[in-house]
Amino acid sequence: MRRVWLLAAAAAAYLLAAWMVAPGFYDGFAPAQPYNWLCPPFHVAANQPPKSGSLQIKIIGGVSDANSAFTDDVQVVIGFLPGAFDATGKTVIAVDIKPVSPCPKPPGLTFVTNTYLITAGAPLVKKSSLLMRYSDIVPAPSTVYYSSSADGPWTSIGALSEAQPFTIDTTTDKLGYFAAGYPTNSVSHSSSTTWLLPLAIALLIIAVLVAGIPLAIMRRRRAGVEGEPDESEP
Amino acid sequence: MLSVLKSRPAARVAVIGTYILLVEWTRALSSNVSHAAAAALILGGFALLLAGLGWPADRLGLGKSRLGFRILGGFALAVVLLLPAAARASAAPILPAFLAVPAIVVSVGEEIAFRGALYAALDDIGGVPVAIIGSTALWTAAHALSHPPEFLFAVAAAGLLLALWRWACKDLVAPIIGHVIADLAL
Numbered sequence: 001m002r003r004v005w006l007l008a009a010a011a012a013a014y015l016l017a018a019w020m021v022a023p024g025f026y027d028g029f030a031p032a033q034p035y036n037w038l039c040p041p042f043h044v045a046a047n048q049p050p051k052s053g054s055l056q057i058k059i060i061g062g063v064s065d066a067n068s069a070f071t072d073d074v075q076v077v078i079g080f081l082p083g084a085f086d087a088t089g090k091t092v093i094a095v096d097i098k099p100v101s102p103c104p105k106p107p108g109l110t111f112v113t114n115t116y117l118i119t120a121g122a123p124l125v126k127k128s129s130l131l132m133r134y135s136d137i138v139p140a141p142s143t144v145y146y147s148s149s150a151d152g153p154w155t156s157i158g159a160l161s162e163a164q165p166f167t168i169d170t171t172t173d174k175l176g177y178f179a180a181g182y183p184t185n186s187v188s189h190s191s192s193t194t195w196l197l198p199l200a201i202a203l204l205i206i207a208v209l210v211a212g213i214p215l216a217i218m219r220r221r222r223a224g225v226e227g228e229p230d231e232s233e234p
Numbered sequence: 235m236l237s238v239l240k241s242r243p244a245a246r247v248a249v250i251g252t253y254i255l256l257v258e259w260t261r262a263l264s265s266n267v268s269h270a271a272a273a274a275l276i277l278g279g280f281a282l283l284l285a286g287l288g289w290p291a292d293r294l295g296l297g298k299s300r301l302g303f304r305i306l307g308g309f310a311l312a313v314v315l316l317l318p319a320a321a322r323a324s325a326a327p328i329l330p331a332f333l334a335v336p337a338i339v340v341s342v343g344e345e346i347a348f349r350g351a352l353y354a355a356l357d358d359i360g361g362v363p364v365a366i367i368g369s370t371a372l373w374t375a376a377h378a379l380s381h382p383p384e385f386l387f388a389v390a391a392a393g394l395l396l397a398l399w400r401w402a403c404k405d406l407v408a409p410i411i412g413h414v415i416a417d418l419a420l
Contacts, residue, residue, distance in 0.1 A: 003402035010398045011314045014391035018318035021384050197419060201320040204313045204415075212306050219303075 035135035036073050038114045039103035050075060050114050053097040057120075059087045064122070069095040076116050076178070079129040085122040095120045100177060106154050109145060111181035112138040117150070118175045127171040132180045134166055141180035144170040150177055243358040250285055250355050251372055254347045257281045258376035261340075275336030282343030285351040294350035295406030307403060308411020315392060315416040337417040345410045348373045348393070349400045366397040373397075 036050040051072035057080060058065045064085040070077040076097050085093050100115040113134050134141055145154040159180075160169040168180045240246075261278030264270060286294055348369050357365040373393035374386055381389055396409040 003398075007395070007398050007402055010391070010395040014314060014388070014395045015317060017391040018315075018388040019321075021388055197316065197320045200419060201313055201316055204309050204316075208306055208309045208313065211302070212310075215302055215306060 035133065036075060036114075037135075038099045038101055041138065048073075050099040052099065055095040057085065057093040057095060059090050059092060062087060064090075064093055069097055069118075071097050071099075071116070075114070075133045076118070077131040078118060079131075081126050081128065084124060084126040084128055085120060086125045087122060090122055093121045100150055104147075104150050104152070104154075104177070104179065106152050108184055109154060109181050110184045111145070111179040112141045113180040115150070115177055115179040117177050120175055124173055124175060127173045129169065130172050130178060131167055131169050132178065134168065134180055136166055139182070140166075141168050142182040144168060144178055144180050146172060146174070147177040148174075154179075243355065247352070247355045247359055247368075250347075250352050254282065254285055254352060255372065255376055257347075258344075259379050262377075262380035272332060272336045275333070276339050279336065279339030279341075279343035282340070282347040286346040289351055289354055293354045294346065295353075295400055295404060296350070297405075297407075301407070304403075304405050304407035305411060307399065307405065307408030308415070311396065311399060311408055311412025312415035314395065315412055316419055319420055334418060338414050341413040341417045342410055344373075345396070345406055345413050348376075349396055349409050350406050353397065353400055362401050366394070366401055369397050370394045
């Protein structure tokens with residue numbers, strides 16, 4: 001019985017230690033998804049500062065051209081449809097994406113990406129697609145937050161289905177401050193791959209229980225018949 | 235040389251420990267070379283398996299007795315190893331398919347080397363406590379180059395759990411299964 005308790009204590013110690021570092025223990029075979037942090041998590045040793053991005057959108061026949069603006073490290077991509085801007089009186093529209101410093105930390109929300117300020121020389125009149133990349137060492141965000149000021153208030157503008165791993169997509173009809181995150185008191189995160197690992201673990205737990213209970217009963221009966229102690233050597 | 239190793243358990247521990255550490259560190263460094271990751275992992279995994287050569291299967295904790303219990307134990311260990319990652323699911327990197335075979339080879343190699351050969355060698359010189367603590371310490375040191383320092387507590391705790399299973403159940407099959415599943419998942 002002492003061995004069982006020692007194993008249980010070791011399992012508990014492991015769970016505690018692994019919980020303190022995302023994603024928990026792994027042998028590190030999976031390629032990392034590097035992310036350039038403005039305010040890196042405490043466990044990030046090496047970090048590069050995030051990049052900015054800019055784009056000049058042409059006005060063709062009075063209509064803004066279709067194009068995409070992105071940061072040089074491709075952590076933020078915003079795509080504009082033809083006529084996405086009110087191009088009245090413009091010949092070109094400048095779009096800028098800049099990481100915001102200091103990092104906003106609104107109460108009740110956890111941002112898992114940098115906050116970016118996206119500005120343009122003309123107002124948006126059509127929805128534009130926004131993609132934000134996030135790191136593999138943080139919990140996945142459940143939504144993208146928008147604010148017209150770095151001080152907030154922050155509004156969730158939702159998230160579309162994930163096109164690629166470690167990215168979150170949404171649409172926006174206005175420009176301003178954007179960050180991906182989740183409510184601090186929430187543990188649910190949207191991702192198309194989110195359910196895979198929990199499902200596998202659930203199946204393993206079921207397999208252990210379904211097969212383990214009969215095995216334990218058989219062992220107990222055999223021990224009873226043979227008069228052996230319960231904790232016989234393997 | 236071999237006769238010296240057979241007659242001197244301490245020398246055997248030193249040779250096995252040094253060999254395993256060198257293999258693991260070389261593997262960790264060469265895995266960073268672009269396009270060489272899979273090859274480095276497979277070669278490193280097979281090199282670790284060599285540490286188990288010459289040991290009787292039962293000394294390594296291998297055997298077919300109570301196979302159902304061992305397999306089930308492997309599943310249970312996998313559940314424990316993966317539970318923190320599963321709880322925050324999408325924070326976990328998904329292992330690319332091309333690294334599946336290398337991950338299996340390395341997982342089996344690490345178990346044979348650390349909880350198999352090294353554990354048995356340490357057991358010979360200092361008994362179970364030395365085997366558990368020593369194999370866990372070397373396992374942690376072996377991951378020092380491949381993992382950020384913050385991860386090493388979790389690595390050490392995983393090593394301790396697997397070593398305790400090795401002692402409590404006199405079994406290496408379950409740690410192998412648990413380790414393989416964990417590495418395939420992440």
